[in-house]
Amino acid sequence: MFGFLLFAVVAAVTGWLVRRVQRRRAKAGSPAGIPCMARHPEGRGRWRSGRVHVDQGAARWIPRRGPAVDLAGARATAVRPTSVREGLSINPGSRIVTCAPVAGPAIEIAVMPLDLRELLALVPEAGDVAR
Secondary structure (H helix, E strand, C coil), X not given: CHHHHXXXXXXXXXXXXXXXXXXXXXXXXXXXXXXXXXXXXXXXXXXXXXXXXXXXXXXXXXXXXXXXXXXXXXXXXXEEECCCCHHHCCCCCXXXXXXXXXXXXXXXXXXXXXXXXXXXXXXXXXXXCCC
């Protein structure tokens, strides 16, 4: 009898805590920016999660940890699907956009297909981009 009562109390408190977290997240809304994964430099770095934001008219990739990468003046040079090897570390359904900044090495940004058009609006395409 005591075990059942203890279980009921623990279940009630757990349910209350979970619901409280859900309400807090719903009130905060979704974060701004385009969710993505990126690696810097192109083809060699590790995939890191973050978001692409627009700050004062210029796009920036802001990782969860580490310094932001400025994409001001960058051009999208290629759009391609993920390879089998890349599909093990990122979502296999995503599209990879290679961005060439004005200075520095290229960066690859992986976004979901529904977010691709929005990313290409922030980082303009350079000439004829292969899709």
